[in-house]
Amino acid sequence: MRGFDRDAGDTATIDDAAVEAPPAIGTDERRMHVRAYNYWVSLLGGRAYPAIEDLDPSQIADFGPNSVLLDFTGGIENPKVAWLGAVLREECGLGQQIASIADVPSRSLLSRLTDHYLQIIANRAPIGFEAEFVNSRGRNTMYRGILMPFSSDEDSIDFIYGVINWKEVVAEKASEALAAEIGQALRHVPRAPLGSDIPVWADGPHASPLLGEPIAYDAEAAEPSELDDSSSIYDWLAAARESAESAQHSERRSRGALYTALGLAFDFSLIADARPEEYGELLKDSGIAAQARAPMTPIVKLVFGINHDKTRLTEYAAALSHGRRLGIASGGLPALLDNHAGGLKGIVQAERRLRAPAGKPNRDEEARTTLRSITPCATVALDTGEAEFVVLVARRVSDGTLGIVAPIASDVALIDRAIRIAAAEA
Incomplete structure (x- = not known):
């Protein structure tokens, strides 16, 4: 077991599809569920689970108000709600006291946490999750949370502590209109002259140039429809990055735009295989290590950015790995994602099942x-x-x-x- 602030170099041993594995994240992490996980790890003290006596949510100013504590000492079917943070209570409109999860309103944020508690019992480890739903007020809400086991006897799980953070997102029509306007504006941005030296995606997610040296970037050749075997590896990467940036303009991230970006990332991975020396130089310049057990992880880091959400990067890498497993040709990944049951999530689950080790005995x-x-x-x-x-x-x-x-x-x-x-x- 390790914290989220472990050195990023250790991720080389994590498979692409192991989305449950805690991602390596710097100590300046701003995401609430990651800070909560680090707190849980700090309480382990060499035990299988932290002692419930060491937890006092009322004294945790950081994420205590966004948390809930479930008590299973009276049975697993309907655990008691031993603590409910003020912010979470207010968001769910719970003015009255609730005694157990049977009292949790459906379509509330609290139900997003309590719906997952059986996974903790089955997996005997923290479970992180993120999704979006329409709440009881009819507003689309994106949320990210984590559930962590605690014990009163160092052996059994009889308490679960959950932390959740959320934000409401713009309506789908408004989001699509905004993305269309941005796309229109981008199409009228003046192109750099052929052969000019500029950092790829210099004004995108990487505030500073990702690569150590400026890249001779032919903007016209970087258009996806004009890429071919004669295009440089930098052109393929630039096209994939441009598509990834476009996919992130919308809060809701249009599925089609994301699948297009993943398709270009997949095509870039095929070019990287065909040009290993150029790809090796690109990784060296960007400071990204090649990973023998997770070869698609450096690809998605190059395309979507090193600082992109680690869980998303792991899912994207799993999708690319599944495409490689199936022998998908260049340009074929978007169709695979679109036609597969469950889309991207379904592909990730399929890859995870194929890679999953034999389960531990119960x-x-x-x-x-x-x-x-x-x-x-x-x-x-x-x-x-x-x-x-x-x-x-x-x-x-x-x-x-x-x-x-x-x-x-x-x-x-x-x-x-x-x-x-x-x-x-x-």
């Missing part, structure tokens, strides 16, 4: 299987509902036998722990 299920195979040493008729396993509390009576005084069927964490102990001693 200790709880293995313990249950062990106990199911054991012949009961005694039976007793008690009303404990429909639970398959319960914990029975007994005391020794005068004749040396054990008398059952109470069944426990509601404390899931206690039952799971007892099952593991019993299976280990069986």
Whole structure:
């Protein structure tokens, strides 16, 4: 386990499709969910999960008001809401106290967090997510959040702490109109003379030139429709960057524009394969390391920018990797993305499934299987509902036998722990 502020060079061992892996991000990180993850890591202290005693959301001025704490000590089906930050409460219009997730209004930001809590139980690790939805006020909202496990016994997950940040975006029609106006303006920007030395995308996301030396950039040749084998690798990169910049002008990022940009990035990767020496020089000049296990990561960094959202870069690299896996020809990736079920997300999931290592054994299920195979040493008729396993509390009576005084069927964490102990001693 590592923090988000680990050195960026360590990312060479992360596969393109491993979108759950924490991205390497500098210590000046401004994104709230990343700061929350770093805080969670700081509380680990060598344990599998931080101790719940070390968490006090009311004392976290940074993201405490944007957070919620779920308490599973009473059961996994309907965890209690032990803490709800003031900012999140106000955004969701929750003036009244809510006791459990059953009280969380649908189509609220809080529901975006609580809908993911079972993933934490299954994965036993922090889960980050981002998406957009139309809230109860009819406003389109983009959000980014993270859920992190906590424990009261250093073994089981009985608390989950979530942090979420959001912003409302402009209406789709207004966004498309704005993008059209910007595109029209860009088409009338004077072109640089042929052969002039200017940094590619000098006024784009890279405020300073990405490459160490100015590039002789033929703006006319950089148009996607005019690129061919005679075009330089810099022309291919410039065309991909121009398309990526256009795709980012709109808050909602038009899917077609993004797919076009990814298609040009994919085509650039094919050119890079055909011209390894030129590509190696380009990487060296830009300060980006080649990655044997994730060869598409440097490609998307060159096209979309080193400072682009790390999760997005990982998804883009996965999409390019999937295209390479399928042997897609130059110009064919946009059609693959457009026709694949789920689009970009679907492609990323498909690539992730192909790369996923064998899953770790489920200790709880293995313990249950062990106990199911054991012949009961005694039976007793008690009303404990429909639970398959319960914990029975007994005391020794005068004749040396054990008398059952109470069944426990509601404390899931206690039952799971007892099952593991019993299976280990069986």
